[in-house]
Amino acid sequence: MIKNRRTTDGYTYTVPSPETYPYQWLWDSCFHAMILCKFDTETAKDELRSLVVKQFEDGMIPHMIYWERGKLHDYQWGKEGTSAITQPPILADAIWKIYQTDKDLNFLKELYPKARDFYKYLIKERDPRSHHLIGIINPDESGEDNSPRFDEVLEVEADITQDDHLKKRLGLVSANRECDFNVGVCMKKHFWVKDVPFNSLCIKNLNTLSEIALLLGYTEDAESFKLNSDLIARAMREFMWQDGTFWPIDIDHNKIKVSTWAHFAPMIANLYSPEEARLIVEKYFTAEELLGEFGIRTVSKKEKSYDPTGFWRGPIWMVPHWVIYKGLINYGFTKEADLIKEKSLQLIEKSGFREYFNPETGEGYGAEDFTWGGLVLDMD
Numbered sequence: 001m002i003k004n005r006r007t008t009d010g011y012t013y014t015v016p017s018p019e020t021y022p023y024q025w026l027w028d029s030c031f032h033a034m035i036l037c038k039f040d041t042e043t044a045k046d047e048l049r050s051l052v053v054k055q056f057e058d059g060m061i062p063h064m065i066y067w068e069r070g071k072l073h074d075y076q077w078g079k080e081g082t083s084a085i086t087q088p089p090i091l092a093d094a095i096w097k098i099y100q101t102d103k104d105l106n107f108l109k110e111l112y113p114k115a116r117d118f119y120k121y122l123i124k125e126r127d128p129r130s131h132h133l134i135g136i137i138n139p140d141e142s143g144e145d146n147s148p149r150f151d152e153v154l155e156v157e158a159d160i161t162q163d164d165h166l167k168k169r170l171g172l173v174s175a176n177r178e179c180d181f182n183v184g185v186c187m188k189k190h191f192w193v194k195d196v197p198f199n200s201l202c203i204k205n206l207n208t209l210s211e212i213a214l215l216l217g218y219t220e221d222a223e224s225f226k227l228n229s230d231l232i233a234r235a236m237r238e239f240m241w242q243d244g245t246f247w248p249i250d251i252d253h254n255k256i257k258v259s260t261w262a263h264f265a266p267m268i269a270n271l272y273s274p275e276e277a278r279l280i281v282e283k284y285f286t287a288e289e290l291l292g293e294f295g296i297r298t299v300s301k302k303e304k305s306y307d308p309t310g311f312w313r314g315p316i317w318m319v320p321h322w323v324i325y326k327g328l329i330n331y332g333f334t335k336e337a338d339l340i341k342e343k344s345l346q347l348i349e350k351s352g353f354r355e356y357f358n359p360e361t362g363e364g365y366g367a368e369d370f371t372w373g374g375l376v377l378d379m380d
């Protein structure tokens with residue numbers, strides 16, 4: 001974390017990997033703040049301050065901030081200086097964690113309006129048909145860039161290469177640039193998925209935001225965020241539920257039935273009943289489906305697209321591990337949660353702070369000095 005700290009224009013932030021990801025990323029920074037909390041809340045606060053300073057007027061927070069332009073993969077994901085798409089909304093939980101650590105009410109007051117505007121944006125702009133589900137306009141907004149959950153809507157084959165997939169997503173960005181990133185238009189014309197982890201994390205964070213609002217005396221906001229959290233949870237049941245689990249849906253509300261770690265994600269927001277959660281663990285926390293020798297596969301071994309080396313098409317990533325860990329704890333699956341933590345530590349010891357890992361061999365791939373391994377510190 002120390003090695004990856006950077007300061008530009010007086011703003012201090014952490015790059016996910018100096019060589020591969022030399023910018024600031026939205027959900028990464030929220031995780032960084034949670035990790036940094038374990039050492040020094042002032043550093044954690046600076047991380048989030050740098051993040052929200054580039055918030056758009058409509059409330060959106062971009063998923064990338066190019067603090068130092070021209071470094072690497074110098075393609076534009078949108079506007080000048082930042083991308084024009086977002087990432088899973090875990091900002092409220094990051095702010096809350098800092099507050100819980102040092103009880104600095106001033107920091108809560110400082111960041112609250114930024115968080116409020118971001119979640120209001122998601123509720124208003126990302127749900128143009130008022131179905132109470134938040135939509136994404138590019139797979140990268142899920143944080144799982146080439147996950148096969150998006151293959152059908154992107155119209156790509158199960159064996160697509162990582163490079164071809166990136167080209168496809170960049171094509172989407174160009175198309176969205178033509179719509180000037182007007183999400184209503186972009187979603188209708190090009191790509192509109194209501195995804196399971198994104199909405200699960202949003203539900204959890206709206207509850208957190210509601211608590212923050214209440215603490216600060218904004219009762220109306222508190223009620224409204226709680227209501228929206230409940231509405232999204234209800235809509236997930238109505239539109240995404242089938243065969244004992246939640247599935248992402250497309251523009252016409254067709255379920256996208258690709259089996260991934262996303263089966264576990266609703267547990268972080270308590271969206272399953274205890275019995276449903278038990279059945280999920282029984283079915284998917286297994287070697288035939290998602291449990292590899294070294295941890296949880298991002299894609300089920302039963303899927304045609306499963307590739308233990310394929311970026312988000314099978315390998316283990318620490319963020320899903322963290323989400324699954326928290327969800328398992330919620331439902332009292334301590335043995336399984338301990339296993340996730342143990343496997344995470346084992347991977348870091350074996351292969352270092354790598355970006356993603358082969359679930360069958362433990363081999364590390366992708367970026368080096370990658371920050372996400374630090375999340376084991378928050379598996380407590």
Ligand code: GLC
Pocket residue numbers: 016021025027028142143144145
């Ligand atoms: C990769 C990941 C994405 C992450 C980014 C920076 O693109 O898929 O989730 O935010 O790297 O670490």
